Amino acid sequence: FLRCFPKKQWELNQDHYAVLGLPHLRYKATQRQIKAAHKAIVLKHHPDKRKAAGEQIKPLLQRAFDSVDPTFDNAVPSKSEGKENFFEVFSPVFERNARWSSKKLVPYLGTAESSFEEVDSFYSFWYNFDSWREFSYLDEEEKEKAECRDERRWIEKQNRASRAQRKKEEMNRIRTLVDSAYGCDPRIKKFKEEEKARKESEKKAKVEAKKKEQEEKERARQAELETARLAKQKEEEEARQAAQLAKKEKEVQKKAIKKERQKLRTTCKNWNYFADNEAESVKMMEEVEKLCDRLELTSLQSLNEILTSGSKEESKAAVEKQVQEVNALLQKEKEAEVQARQAARNAEHASGGGGGGKGWNEDDLQLLIKAVNLFPAGTNARWEVIANYMNLHSTSGLKRTAKDVINKAKNLQKLDPLQKDEINKKAFEKFKKEHTSVPPSIDNALPSERFDGNANPWTTEEQKLLEQALKTYPVSTPERWEKIAAAVPGRTKKDCMKRYKELVEMVKAKKAVQEQVAAKNKK
Secondary structure, three states: OOOOOEOOHHHHHOOHHHHHOOOOOHHHOOHHHHHHHHHHHHHHOOHHHHHHOOOOOOOOOHHHHHHOOOOOOOOOOOHHHHOOOHHHHHHHHHHHHHHHEOOOOOOOOOOOOOOHHHHHHHHHHHHOOOEOOOOHHHOOEOHHHOOOHHHHHHHHHHHHHHHHHHHHHHHHHHHHHHHHHHHHOHHHHHHHHHHHHHHHHHHHHHHHHHHHHHHHHHHHHHHHHHHHHHHHHHHHHHHHHHHHHHHHHHHHHHHHHHHHHHHHHHHHHHOHHHOOOHHHHHHHHHHHHHHHHHOOHHHHHHHHHHHHHOOHHHHHHHHHHHHHHHHHHHHHHHHHHHHHHHHHHHHHHHOOOOOOOOOOOHHHHHHHHHHHHHOOOOOOOHHHHHHHHHHHHOOOOOOOOHHHHHHHHHHHHOOOHHHHHHHHHHHHHHHHHHOOOOOHHHOOOOHHHHHOOOOOOOOHHHHHHHHHHHHHOOOOOOOHHHHHHHHOOOOOHHHHHHHHHHHHHHHHHHHHHHHHHHHHHHO
């Protein structure tokens, strides 16, 4: 019995706008127009009269009827229909369905020239479309006709389900419309191609940036290599110039001492060597040659000045005085040599006959002392370098190992201080004789000062000042060494000349030994 009160078919099919006389306005009709039309009809068809005739009158809601307006076209174009003439096909459809929007400002489909923001705003609006359309007008049952509360609830439940189903179908229709338009919209295709091109451009830019970064790193590495090469080239050039400078200094000093020696010989010869007979003349000639061999440049210059300005007696006295001093020094050296031989024998005996004490003659001991001072503590592979230096310069023919020179050096440290000093002196004199090309005036220090660790050492700052002064004042500078000494506070002219010679000798010695070691390692 619940379905015995259906709506009349004419009520469902009736055009209410036509009844009100507003078929030309339809959904565009305002409330005022509807009320006016309704009032006219009411006056024409008074309810009392119609009610007296037994007719039942019920006003209908405009929104409910507008939602199911039979004149509205619900059709949705397909993708195939919109591919050729997209804007002509879809634009009127969206304008027609815009009447259902709850929001007043509805974006238009636009044109082919619309921007990305406009197109994006359009599809965002329609994909989130809020429709006010509802389908209560199509309810099959009226709850007012229900006889009880349960029946009315049942009718309401059935009507809600029917309305929800129709609402869902309506939203699917709108979604289908938007999907179809989006699928064949030429602007979307263009935007996607532009986005793809942009991403490819960004990817290419990243690749180019990475390539550029690698190129920058490579250029920086090449610049570092070039800087290192130039620095090495500069260092080699400075070393070459220092070697040339040292060579020039040697030549100048060599010429100077040669000149003074020749001057001494000539002067003594002119005085007939201060002798009255041939025997005394020959003896004095030997003594003069001894002076030429042993005296320093400054001593030779002083002696020549006396011989030039003094009388024969004064000259003879000056020469004899120098001869006595040189002979006294030779006597001391001879005594020191004897003591050194004795010390060497004692050291060899104390070594127990091992490899460190085997075949250590006086020359080898002096060579060891010289090598120990040339290569001080801190030298890379010091004892191997000292052993190779001795093997290179020794005349004994014996090959020394690092262990041999270490043992012998320890034994020498245990010697009596007097014996040690005599060995040092002998080594120093041998060193002077081997380097006669360097004038004694450059190295006026006593043997104990050169080979003893108690001499005043040069600091790093003093060394830098000396190197700078050598560059500032070249060989051609007048009074060069006085100016160099003035540039190094706390150091005299003698100190600077001595240090310069030591540096030159040390560099040459180290270079020669290291080349020997390198050649040996290659073999």
